[in-house]
Amino acid sequence: xxxxxxxxxxxxxxxxxxxxxxxxxxxxxxxxxxxxxxxxxxxxxxxxxxxxxxxxxxxxxxxxxxxxxxxxxxxxxxxxxxxxxxxxxxxxxxxxxxxxxxxxxxxxxxxxxxxxxxxxxxxxxxxxxxxxxxxxxxxxx
Amino acid sequence: xxxxxxxxxxxxxxxxxxxxxxxxxxxxxxxxxxxxxxxxxxxxxxxxxxxxxxxxxxxxxxxxxxxxxxxxxxxxxxxxxxxxxxxxxxxxxxxxxxxxxxxxxxxxxxxxxxxxxxxxxxxxxxxxxxxxxxxxxxxxxxxxxxxxxxxxxxxxxxxxxxxxxxxxxxxxxxxxxxxxxxxxxxxxxxxxxxxxxxxxxxxxxxxxxxxxxxxxxxxxxxxxxxxxxxxxxxxxxxxxxxxxxxxxxxxxxxxxxxxxxxxxxxxxxxxxxxxxxxxxxxxxxxxxxxxxxxxxxxxxxxxxxxxxxxxxxxxxxxxxxxxxxxxxxxxxxxxxxxxxxxxxxxxxxxxxxxxxxxxxxxxxxxxxxxxxxxxxxxxxxxxxxxxxxxxxxxxxxxx
Numbered sequence: 371x372x373x374x375x376x377x378x379x380x381x382x383x384x385x386x387x388x389x390x391x392x393x394x395x396x397x398x399x400x401x402x403x404x405x406x407x408x409x410x411x412x413x414x415x416x417x418x419x420x421x422x423x424x425x426x427x428x429x430x431x432x433x434x435x436x437x438x439x440x441x442x443x444x445x446x447x448x449x450x451x452x453x454x455x456x457x458x459x460x461x462x463x464x465x466x467x468x469x470x471x472x473x474x475x476x477x478x479x480x481x482x483x484x485x486x487x488x489x490x491x492x493x494x495x496x497x498x499x500x501x502x503x504x505x506x507x508x509x510x511x
Numbered sequence: 512x513x514x515x516x517x518x519x520x521x522x523x524x525x526x527x528x529x530x531x532x533x534x535x536x537x538x539x540x541x542x543x544x545x546x547x548x549x550x551x552x553x554x555x556x557x558x559x560x561x562x563x564x565x566x567x568x569x570x571x572x573x574x575x576x577x578x579x580x581x582x583x584x585x586x587x588x589x590x591x592x593x594x595x596x597x598x599x600x601x602x603x604x605x606x607x608x609x610x611x612x613x614x615x616x617x618x619x620x621x622x623x624x625x626x627x628x629x630x631x632x633x634x635x636x637x638x639x640x641x642x643x644x645x646x647x648x649x650x651x652x653x654x655x656x657x658x659x660x661x662x663x664x665x666x667x668x669x670x671x672x673x674x675x676x677x678x679x680x681x682x683x684x685x686x687x688x689x690x691x692x693x694x695x696x697x698x699x700x701x702x703x704x705x706x707x708x709x710x711x712x713x714x715x716x717x718x719x720x721x722x723x724x725x726x727x728x729x730x731x732x733x734x735x736x737x738x739x740x741x742x743x744x745x746x747x748x749x750x751x752x753x754x755x756x757x758x759x760x761x762x763x764x765x766x767x768x769x770x771x772x773x774x775x776x777x778x779x780x781x782x783x784x785x786x787x788x789x790x791x792x793x794x795x796x797x798x799x800x801x802x803x804x805x806x807x808x809x810x811x812x813x814x815x816x817x818x819x820x821x822x823x824x825x826x827x828x829x830x831x832x833x834x835x836x837x838x839x840x841x842x843x844x845x846x847x848x849x850x851x852x853x854x855x856x857x858x859x860x861x862x863x864x865x866x867x868x869x870x871x872x873x874x875x876x877x878x879x880x881x882x883x884x885x886x887x888x889x890x891x892x893x894x895x896x897x898x899x900x901x902x903x904x905x906x907x908x909x910x
Contacts, residue, residue, distance in 0.1 A: 390551060390552045390553075390554060391552075391577075392574045392575060392576055392577040392580070393576060393577035393578055394574075394577025394578075394580065394661040394662060395577070396577070397577060397578065397624065397661070398660070398661070400643075401643065401647075404627075404639075404640055404643035404644060404647075405640055405643070405644040405647075406644065406647045430552075431554060433551070433552070433553055433554060435551050435553070436551050436552075439551075464574070465559065465570075465571060465574070466554045466555075466559070468559050468562060469554050469555035469556075469558065469559055470555050470558060471553055471554060471555045472554055472555070489574075489662060490577065490660075490661055490662065492660065
């Protein structure tokens with residue numbers, strides 16, 4: 371296993387980007403950190419800068435103004451970096467696919483590694499998703 | 512010669528809410544001007560609504576903001592019911608009570624969320640964790656009543672979609688009873704803690720005249736002594752019936768401390784409203800089964816946790832509105848930062864910008880840039896650290 375990849379599976383630091391979501395996914399992500407779910411016990415931590423991030427948690431249907439900045443954010447992330455699409459908007463643009471200002475779903479813009487569906491996904495679903503991702507990375511030789 | 516620097520805040524930030532972009536112009540430590548740039552979250556919802564029929568729109572407007580996800584559908588159904596002759600004429604009594612219960616529960620969860628984040632900004636992470644811990648039972652109540660933690664899908668034209676079951680009532684009442692001591696603790700923590708007082712009193716003052724001039728609404732206005740509350744001025748839901756006792760919470764100072772107090776007292780008030788509603792919950796249908804919307808115009812106003820939320824609907828008699836206009840509360844409140852934050856220090860800017868609850872918290876992506884060289888001086892964490900260091904300094908001085 372690649373050294374960098376094996377380091378990634380130990381304790382994932384996530385950077386959360388709200389790319390035009392309705393905040394529900396965002397507050398559920400924050401909810402992960404608070405006493406009931408407390409993902410910090412697994413080493414998962416929110417970081418303040420994308421340059422420290424192992425994973426990008428992206429929520430929301432990206433509008434035209436956000437797409438440009440989203441690409442820049444991804445370029446700034448240290449690689450290998452996993453991209454997680456959280457919520458229905460990031461997966462398929464949800465009902466905003468009818469909007470004049472939302473042109474492409476996330477996976478046409480960035481390589482997405484993990485999809486977590488739901489509007490919003492429950493915190494349990496997010497933890498489950500991250501665990502699956504870590505297991506998948508570990509099985510990669 | 513003074514040295515002017517720009518501090519951009521946002522647009523992407525790891526905490527919550529709409530991506531907004533603030534540029535602070537600073538001279539040394541002092542904020543001299545502020546620019547607000549929005550548009551990172553524009554999804555064309557008003558246009559989407561015109562292509563949906565009346566039942567579907569309630570779900571669309573729910574997704575404007577996840578924290579106010581009952582205020583927007585509520586304002587929307589009020590607007591449609593305005594065309595039909597008013598909420599009181601259309602909606603069954605039991606549905607009115609259920610609507611108020613959901614609306615007030617949402618106020619508690621939103622204010623707790625804000626309280627936690629405000630605590631985080633001034634360096635009290637314990638407040639953050641505790642506030643969010645006590646927020647979880649509220650979300651459980653939502654899940655019990657509506658089936659989802661967020662995005663409740665409760666409102667429809669003419670009533671509500673789900674009933675509150677008789678067997679759930681004891682647990683709902685118990686959860687509310689357990690919440691009251693927690694709120695009392697928060698009130699004590701804010702009012703008795705000398706450090707919080709020293710940190711928040713006098714920070715980001717918005718006087719009554721400024722509040723009126725900048726048209727702020729909701730808790731931001733009430734903290735400055737402006738006596739407005741849609742729930743009293745144009746009652747809706749169970750408050751329409753006049754059977755519920757409650758008060759409009761007012762403070763005079765207009766600083767961050769007053770805004771915090773207003774929100775804490777409002778939560779206690781909301782708990783009282785919900786308990787009265789649960790006690791007086793009448794039997795009967797929950798839906799009036801509205802079929803056709805006649806041509807006409809309607810306006811719905813709801814006191815969202817952040818202020819007055821207005822929806823306007825124009826109908827031409829078909830099953831889709833011709834025009835749907837939405838005015839969210841933060842739109843009015845965010846601009847008031849222009850006066851509240853200017854004149855303060857950068858360390859205070861974080862909490863001042865957050866105090867109007869524009870779902871702000873952009874600070875994590877902040878970077879101080881020297882205008883002439885474009886060199887980064889500070890990133891988002893540094894700004895929060897600055898704010899937290901100031902709290903620590905005050906703590907040491909007081910001890």
